[in-house]
Amino acid sequence: MKGLIIRIFHQMGNDRRTLALMIAAPILILSLLYLLLGEGTYIPAISVSQDFPPALLAELRKQDVDVSVLPHDIDADIDIGMGADGVDTDTAGADTDTADTADTADANDANDALSEVDTCADTLLKEKTTDAVVTVDTDGMHIRMLESGSSKAASITSAIKNAAAAVNPSAAMNLSFVYGQVDSTSFNSLGYVLLGVLSFFFVFIISGISFVRERETGTLERLMATPIRRISVVGGYTVGFGILAAIQSVLMILFSRYVLGMKFEGPVWLAMLIMVLLAFTAVSLGAFVSIFANNEFQVMQFIPLVIVPQMFFSGLITIDTLPYGLGNISYLMPIYYGCSGLEKIMIKGFGLEGIWKELCMLLAFILVLFALNVLALKKYRKL
Amino acid sequence: MNIEINHVNKTFNKKEVLQDVSLTAREGEILCLLGPSGAGKTTLIRLVTGGLRPDSGEITIGGRAFPDRETMKQIGFMPQNDAVYSDLSGLDNLLFFGRLFGLSGKDLQQKAEDSIRWVDLEKDKKKLVSRYSGGMKKRLSLAVTLLHNPSILLLDEPTVGIDPILRKSVWDRFEELRLEGKTIIVSTHVMDEAARCQRAALLYEGCLIENDTTENLLRKTNSGSLEELFFMAQKAGGTL
Numbered sequence: 001m002k003g004l005i006i007r008i009f010h011q012m013g014n015d016r017r018t019l020a021l022m023i024a025a026p027i028l029i030l031s032l033l034y035l036l037l038g039e040g041t042y043i044p045a046i047s048v049s050q051d052f053p054p055a056l057l058a059e060l061r062k063q064d065v066d067v068s069v070l071p072h073d074i075d076a077d078i079d080i081g082m083g084a085d086g087v088d089t090d091t092a093g094a095d096t097d098t099a100d101t102a103d104t105a106d107a108n109d110a111n112d113a114l115s116e117v118d119t120c121a122d123t124l125l126k127e128k129t130t131d132a133v134v135t136v137d138t139d140g141m142h143i144r145m146l147e148s149g150s151s152k153a154a155s156i157t158s159a160i161k162n163a164a165a166a167v168n169p170s171a172a173m174n175l176s177f178v179y180g181q182v183d184s185t186s187f188n189s190l191g192y193v194l195l196g197v198l199s200f201f202f203v204f205i206i207s208g209i210s211f212v213r214e215r216e217t218g219t220l221e222r223l224m225a226t227p228i229r230r231i232s233v234v235g236g237y238t239v240g241f242g243i244l245a246a247i248q249s250v251l252m253i254l255f256s257r258y259v260l261g262m263k264f265e266g267p268v269w270l271a272m273l274i275m276v277l278l279a280f281t282a283v284s285l286g287a288f289v290s291i292f293a294n295n296e297f298q299v300m301q302f303i304p305l306v307i308v309p310q311m312f313f314s315g316l317i318t319i320d321t322l323p324y325g326l327g328n329i330s331y332l333m334p335i336y337y338g339c340s341g342l343e344k345i346m347i348k349g350f351g352l353e354g355i356w357k358e359l360c361m362l363l364a365f366i367l368v369l370f371a372l373n374v375l376a377l378k379k380y381r382k383l
Numbered sequence: 384m385n386i387e388i389n390h391v392n393k394t395f396n397k398k399e400v401l402q403d404v405s406l407t408a409r410e411g412e413i414l415c416l417l418g419p420s421g422a423g424k425t426t427l428i429r430l431v432t433g434g435l436r437p438d439s440g441e442i443t444i445g446g447r448a449f450p451d452r453e454t455m456k457q458i459g460f461m462p463q464n465d466a467v468y469s470d471l472s473g474l475d476n477l478l479f480f481g482r483l484f485g486l487s488g489k490d491l492q493q494k495a496e497d498s499i500r501w502v503d504l505e506k507d508k509k510k511l512v513s514r515y516s517g518g519m520k521k522r523l524s525l526a527v528t529l530l531h532n533p534s535i536l537l538l539d540e541p542t543v544g545i546d547p548i549l550r551k552s553v554w555d556r557f558e559e560l561r562l563e564g565k566t567i568i569v570s571t572h573v574m575d576e577a578a579r580c581q582r583a584a585l586l587y588e589g590c591l592i593e594n595d596t597t598e599n600l601l602r603k604t605n606s607g608s609l610e611e612l613f614f615m616a617q618k619a620g621g622t623l
Contacts, residue, residue, distance in 0.1 A: 003482030010479075011470045014511060218466035222527075225432040225460040226483040227452045382436050383450045 004236025005243070011210075012244060022206060022248050026198045027255050033194055034260045037186040044152050046159070047124065049135040056136075059163035065156065068130070132156045151186075179348045191262045192342035193315045195252055199275055200282045200335055201307055203245040207286030208299040211237065216295055224380040234373040238283055238366075245279035265349030271342055274355070277362040278338035284369035285334065291376045310335035315343055337361040384445035384457065384534055384566055385409050386431060391440035393426055400426045402589045403440075408568050408582075410534075413561050415577045415597070416570040417609065418586035424570035425463060427586070428539050431568065432460045444535065456484060459533035463540050465520040469513040473504055473523050476512060477530055484531040498526040501556075518549050525553065529560075536560065536567045542576065554579050574609045583609065587616045 012019050045066040048057060052069065061067050121133040125146045132152075133144045143160065145153050165172035180189055214220045223233060253272050256262040264271060286299075289306060293299045313319060313330040320327065330336040341358030344350040386408040393401040401423045408414040416424045429435045430442060433450035442449045444457075467476045477495040486494060499508050502522035512520060521544070528536065538557075542550045558579065561567055569580065577583045583600055585593040593600055593612055604611040 003479055006482070007468070007471065007475070007479045010475050011468065014470050014472075217469075218462050218464045219468060221429075221432075221434060222460065222462055222466040222480075223483065224434055225455070225458065225462075226480065227455040227485070228483045229452075381433050381450070383433060383452065 001232040001236040001239070004233065005240040008237070008240030008244070018206060022202055022244060023251060026202060026248060026252050029198060030194065030252065030256055030260060034187050037190065042152075044131040044156050044159070045129075046132045046134060046156060047130040048133075052134065052136055053167075055167050056163055059166040060160065062166070063159035063162055065159045070133075134160065187260075188263045189347070190315070191256060192346045193339055195256060195271075195275060196278060196335055196339040196342055197307075197311050197314050199245070199249050199252055199279055200310070200338065201303075202248070203241070203279050203282035204286040204289075204307060205299070205303075207237075207241045207245075207283040208290045208293070208302070209286075209296050210241070211287045212290040212293050212296060212299050215290070220380060224377070230374050230377040230381065230383075233377060234287070234370060237287055238280065238370060238373075241283040241286075242276075242280045245283055246276040249275035249279045262346070264346050266345035266351060270352060270355065271345045274338055274341040274345065274358065274362070277359065277366070278334065281334040281338070281362055281365045281369070284366055284373065287373050288369050288376070291373075309333070314339040334362060334365045337365075386535065386566060386568070387443045388427070388431070389441050389443075391427075391430060391437040391442065393423075393430065393435065393437055395426075400589050401430075401437075404586075404589075404591045405440075406584055406591065406594055408566050410566050411561060411564050412581040413557060413567040413569060413579070415580035415583040416568060416586060417572065417574065417577055417583055418570075419572060419613065421588075422586040423589045424572075424586055425539055428460075428537050428568065428570055431535075431537055432458065456531070457534045459528040459531070459536045461524055461528040461536070461538045461541055463543070465524045467512050467520060467523050467527060470511065472509050472511055473499060473515070473519075473526075474508040476523060477527060480527045481530050486531060494530055494532070498530045499523075501529070502526040518545050521545050521549070522553075525556070534565055536565055538567065538569045540570055540572070542571065542573065577609050585609070585612055585616070587613065592616045 043064060043066050045068065046060065047068050047070050048060070049070055057067065057069075121144050124130050124133060125144065128146075131145065135142045141160070141164075143156070145156065147153065161173065214223075224230075250272050253268060253275055257264055257268055285306065289302045290299055293302065309329075310333045313333050313336045319330055319336075337358045341355045341362075344355050344358070348354070388404060388406040391401055391404045392399070404423075404427065406414075406427075416427060418424050426435065430437055431444075431449070433455055436450070444451075444454045447454055467473075468479070471479065474495060477498060478491060481491045481495055496505075499505055502525055504519060504522055504526065507515065507519065512523065515523065521541070525541065528538070536557075542553055545553070554576070557567060557569065561581075569576070571577070577597055578601075580597055582595065583593070583597050584591055585600075593603075597609075600609060600612065601607055
């Protein structure tokens, strides 16, 4: 077993690229995500109509947004369309010279017009001259934006919400959470998913491919013609790659915590422990999957089958609300346990007593996969 | 140590790869397994490495039932493909396999150095195997096989894809080892290599069609070429 571990270290030492993939790639991706998901400096631009209530406008200007009032001629056209659900029957909106007549007309029959939204407000949005067009009428406020679910949309709605609350304090919504803060960035609130999924992915690939390569080149057959025990072959593999994977995991945690400043409410060493166990699971799963693959390419084919579904259950999607009991699948997924353990430590600040279930489940995965891998080697030698 | 193969059968996916094969390899002799591709030579060798188990019949080595981990220490197996790690140096390959046979420390270093010198790779021992030529890989594979000084050598087509000069020197090495009293099984489909063996077993579609000393076998033919025996077998429909 020791011989195998020494060999794996030698091979890694000779193959700098693979070593770089294991160490540098996760760190590079973490840094990139930090820049993408972290505290943005982008200030969204909001355009309001001329008849926008002045009190609200004043409050809106105090928010972190760039507010501009639409020029009179454009405003006229937009006003017709906002919030309307009918079909436009007159052509007044298209004519900027008749802006004033259109302006007075629209207050009465706003429902008649719709296409102006496309021709005016939407043109502004599509040209990216503004991020939101806001108008007010008797139905309330109408906010038109380019895309749903974008981070721009979120910051614009919260800016308008805050402005409205300042004008009318009883309408204020004061959000607070048991775990996490209102203003935590996606990088902080999804950090545990990134750590778990990234480390699992890289380790799985490297372990699966080197095991399949061993079978392809016939070295496994030669290995099994020596007196080595099957359990030592699997043990050597798991420990050898496991140590490398553990180094990777620890570096990833240290880097996210101390360089990128990811928030850890609970103890950092406990997060490392979860990451190391998750890495060992990935090594074992990679070796196990390679039994069903005849070459490197076929190992890659397991990624959509084995890794992608696990990503969905890593915390990206709220599992409690899934229909048809789909959430129960998560009990079969090591990434689910790894990520929920990390979440409990990093977001909820739990200690050892709060995550023993996750630790035990990861250990169970490692033991079961280990036993299966030892059994699978019977194909090469019954003894 | 003699290798006794008694009435061995092996089936893969309902195809009989070996049918009732009985064969003895003796100490101090080279037994040559001859036969066209797919005749069952590799399967027979893998039964003796312990990689496969016969469906029926038994194998004993030195009088002990096989597979057995004690006996496996005495086996040197050279697979058909080179089966060395290309991302390790030649020397590291030897050290790795040496450790699997329980060698360690100075003894391991010494044996690895001796073995690499024996195949003329001393000046390339620190090079990664990925930079070796085909012939060098073959020689390294042979060095790995002989590293732990096994008394049984199982060589699966050891001379495929190597040039005539290297082939001659490899066979000279086998002769040396034979004289040291080792039991050697070599598979080949090159008939003239059989002339350097004491005994030859001819496999044809999983059946043992001849098993005798090379001398006797050559006497059976008209042309003095063992190939003739296969043509005769083909005509007779598989049995002689």
